[in-house]
Amino acid sequence: MKTAGLSERLLDGDPRALARAISLAEENAPRAIELLRDVFPRTGRARVLGVTGSPGAGKSSLVDQLIAHYRKAGRRVGVIAVDPSSAYSGGAILGDRVRMQRHASDGDVFIRSMATRGHLGGLARASNDAIDLLDAAGFDPVLVETVGVGQDEVDVVKTADAVAVVLVPGMGDDIQAIKAGILEIADLFVINKADRDGADRLQADLDYMLTLGDYEDRPRPKVLRTIAVRDEGVEHLRDEFDRFLEREQGQRLERRRERSLARLLSVLAERLMARTLERVLVEDRMEQLVEAIAERRVDPYTAVEGIVEELEGR
Amino acid sequence: MKTAGLSERLLDGDPRALARAISLAEENAPRAIELLRDVFPRTGRARVLGVTGSPGAGKSSLVDQLIAHYRKAGRRVGVIAVDPSSAYSGGAILGDRVRMQRHASDGDVFIRSMATRGHLGGLARASNDAIDLLDAAGFDPVLVETVGVGQDEVDVVKTADAVAVVLVPGMGDDIQAIKAGILEIADLFVINKADRDGADRLQADLDYMLTLGDYEDRPRPKVLRTIAVRDEGVEHLRDEFDRFLEREQGQRLERRRERSLARLLSVLAERLMARTLERVLVEDRMEQLVEAIAERRVDPYTAVEGIVEELEGR
Numbered sequence: 054m055k056t057a058g059l060s061e062r063l064l065d066g067d068p069r070a071l072a073r074a075i076s077l078a079e080e081n082a083p084r085a086i087e088l089l090r091d092v093f094p095r096t097g098r099a100r101v102l103g104v105t106g107s108p109g110a111g112k113s114s115l116v117d118q119l120i121a122h123y124r125k126a127g128r129r130v131g132v133i134a135v136d137p138s139s140a141y142s143g144g145a146i147l148g149d150r151v152r153m154q155r156h157a158s159d160g161d162v163f164i165r166s167m168a169t170r171g172h173l174g175g176l177a178r179a180s181n182d183a184i185d186l187l188d189a190a191g192f193d194p195v196l197v198e199t200v201g202v203g204q205d206e207v208d209v210v211k212t213a214d215a216v217a218v219v220l221v222p223g224m225g226d227d228i229q230a231i232k233a234g235i236l237e238i239a240d241l242f243v244i245n246k247a248d249r250d251g252a253d254r255l256q257a258d259l260d261y262m263l264t265l266g267d268y269e270d271r272p273r274p275k276v277l278r279t280i281a282v283r284d285e286g287v288e289h290l291r292d293e294f295d296r297f298l299e300r301e302q303g304q305r306l307e308r309r310r311e312r313s314l315a316r317l318l319s320v321l322a323e324r325l326m327a328r329t330l331e332r333v334l335v336e337d338r339m340e341q342l343v344e345a346i347a348e349r350r351v352d353p354y355t356a357v358e359g360i361v362e363e364l365e366g367r
Numbered sequence: 368m369k370t371a372g373l374s375e376r377l378l379d380g381d382p383r384a385l386a387r388a389i390s391l392a393e394e395n396a397p398r399a400i401e402l403l404r405d406v407f408p409r410t411g412r413a414r415v416l417g418v419t420g421s422p423g424a425g426k427s428s429l430v431d432q433l434i435a436h437y438r439k440a441g442r443r444v445g446v447i448a449v450d451p452s453s454a455y456s457g458g459a460i461l462g463d464r465v466r467m468q469r470h471a472s473d474g475d476v477f478i479r480s481m482a483t484r485g486h487l488g489g490l491a492r493a494s495n496d497a498i499d500l501l502d503a504a505g506f507d508p509v510l511v512e513t514v515g516v517g518q519d520e521v522d523v524v525k526t527a528d529a530v531a532v533v534l535v536p537g538m539g540d541d542i543q544a545i546k547a548g549i550l551e552i553a554d555l556f557v558i559n560k561a562d563r564d565g566a567d568r569l570q571a572d573l574d575y576m577l578t579l580g581d582y583e584d585r586p587r588p589k590v591l592r593t594i595a596v597r598d599e600g601v602e603h604l605r606d607e608f609d610r611f612l613e614r615e616q617g618q619r620l621e622r623r624r625e626r627s628l629a630r631l632l633s634v635l636a637e638r639l640m641a642r643t644l645e646r647v648l649v650e651d652r653m654e655q656l657v658e659a660i661a662e663r664r665v666d667p668y669t670a671v672e673g674i675v676e677e678l679e680g681r
Contacts, residue, residue: 086668093666108421306661313660314653316667318640324671325639326632339628346627347620352407353630354400357638 059084060091066129066191068163075165078182081323089182092189097309099131099193101184102294103210105238106219108200111245114281115219115290116198120156122291123194129161131192133183135176135199135209136166163192177208178319181312194294207238212312214305215297217241217290220259222251236262239274240297243290247278271304272297333363373398374405380443380505382477389479392496395637403496406503411623413445413507415498416608417524419552420533422514425559428595429533429604430512434470436605437508443475445506447497449490449513449523450480477506491522492633495626508608521552526626528619529611531555531604532588534573536565550576553588554611557604561592585618586611647677 062070077085104119106112116132123130156162167180180197187195199210210216218239244255259276266273277293279286298305330339345351376384391399418433420426430446437444470476481494494511501509513524524530532553558569573590580587591607593600612619644653659665 090666090668094663097663309661310657313667314657317653317656317660317670320667320671321643321674322636322640324675325643326636328675329635329639339631342631343624343628346631347623349408349411352404353627353634354404356631357634360635361638361642 060088063088063092063186063190064095068160071163071186071190072165074186075183078186079167079179081179085182089185093185096185096188099184099188099195100215100294100298101188101213102194102196103213103216103238104196104198104219105200105207105210105216106243106245107221110219110221111281112198112200112219115243115245115279115287116196117156118281118284118287119196119291120162121284122288124156124159124161126291128194129192130156130163131184131187131190131195132162132164133180133187133195133197134164134166135180135197136168163187163190177212177315178323180209181212181316181319208315211238212308212315214308215240215294215301217243217294219243219245220255221246222249222255237266240271240301241290241293242274242276244276244278245281247286248280252278272301329360329364333360374402377402377406377500377504378409382474382504385477385500385504386479388500389497392500393481393493395493399496403499407499410499410502413498413502413509414529414608414612415502415527416508416510417527417530417552418510418512418533419514419521419524419530420557420559421535424533424535425595426512426514426533429557429559429593429601430510431470432595432598432601433510433605434476435598436602438470438473438475440605442508443506444477445498445501445504445509446476446478447494447501447509447511448478448480449494449511450482477501477504491526491629492637494523495526495630495633522629525552526622526629528622529554529608529615531557531608533557533559534569535560536563536569551580554585554615555604555607556588556590558590558592559595561600562594566592586614643674643678647674 059070059074063074074085074088077088102119104112104116113134116134120130120132156164165183167176167183184195184197197210197213199207216238218236218241220242222244242259244252244259246252256276256278263273263276275293277286277290279290281287334342342351342356346353346356373384373388377388388399388402391402416433418426418430427448430448434444434446470478479497481490481497498509498511511524511527513521530552532550532555534556536558556573558566558573560566570590570592577587577590589607591600591604593604595601648656656665656670660667660670
């Protein structure tokens, strides 16, 4: 399939062309860049909605129900699920995805898992590309689901137009550390599994923490309750997402600027590194440097200075 | 304090010089680079031990007890605790650190928290620098504690000479996803809070998962049980760490090569980016590009191509 043909089919919303295009973007293939250039003017339309939270919070069930509600409203729904990846992970991760399988035969739902590894620092780049490709193919909203720990995952989800942070009652003390890390990126809080013991306590904790936050420049996040597996409260969550986006047009633009900056920096970093590897770190030069550092003969700062001097042809 | 004076005091093991040096490294200050060059030949001696696991697994209590056992053996112990960071995090994170406060007045224990944010992609760089500084100051072992989700944290901990992954019984289904992400970096598994319901079940799950792994090139990880708050099993963990390092000399060298490679790449990436920002992205050039991308007038790949051309003086 030529790139031009692929672009056209993608813009027509063809799921197979979309799947192919996202794979190319994940591989950082030159064709992916052509493709993204082709379709870029047709992007920026989809609402990008982030769903993040601790492992065990029920994010996948929630996303599954959200898909159903957006489908009822006639929308084509894209999902990017960022998975912690592992050689061992088959079972566990597939388990999550299986919950969304009821949408598998629906051509207006496109679900894609992206592994956190194997992007050479480019997870943010690859997921942003995937969002654009879904957007260009006419999917709106694009839901981005990540585990809410780790800077990579936070970087991915925080550039969404709106972010829901999903919490669950009774996960113990240390869970506060996770909540702390993602509290500030939440536009909405969702207490899922809200029929469990501890839901009121969690709500009280959240309400207290929210009084500590600085909400001069943006609205104080609402706290919603859901029981995703019984589809309770999920339609309300969808409505709150939409309401947030309607109200926060200015903030949405600001987010898109942030996302543009993050993208520019990640594409630039990848390109600078690739260029250096290609020009200076040829043959076994890299291995030699690594060996010298491992044996403490050369420190990494001196090694980098040498590389940069060579790059500049000094 | 001049850099030379700081290096000397650091090599003498002065905790204040060490604290200052790590701060300089976190800030990526030019003086930190001088200092690291000075002390680099005196590094590579400390055992670097990683402790990682889900939030709530009791890593901090375990590290606290490990410190006590290494102190009993007459060692000077360094700890780098990588914390998910947040404007809100004061309470929760301090709570963890407070557990180690009994060592606060012990000059032979040095504990440093490092935030996951604010390193411009350089958490791995900063933590590696901190390990070297502790090493040069005579601390051995250096314990590195991280939450085991997120590529950043995994990158930090996986370069340790040995990694213990801490799990806890009864954290629900989805916890498998975390375990999956870090299974392959474990040299030892620790079932902490082993008096809880579900410890046998967790052990059985782990044993099963370990049968799926590929352990031709390295030993199959042992599964240990601890109750850190009661100091049960922690001395055994310390012994198993030491036993692992004795047996796996070859693997330790391989890890150090990996760590050297990761360091070289992260220092190089930071340097290339800094150089580009300084030379090309001056004044409001960056803002203009970001605006153009946000408004979909220019795609990020075309923007980066322009920057690279300019860098090369074409």
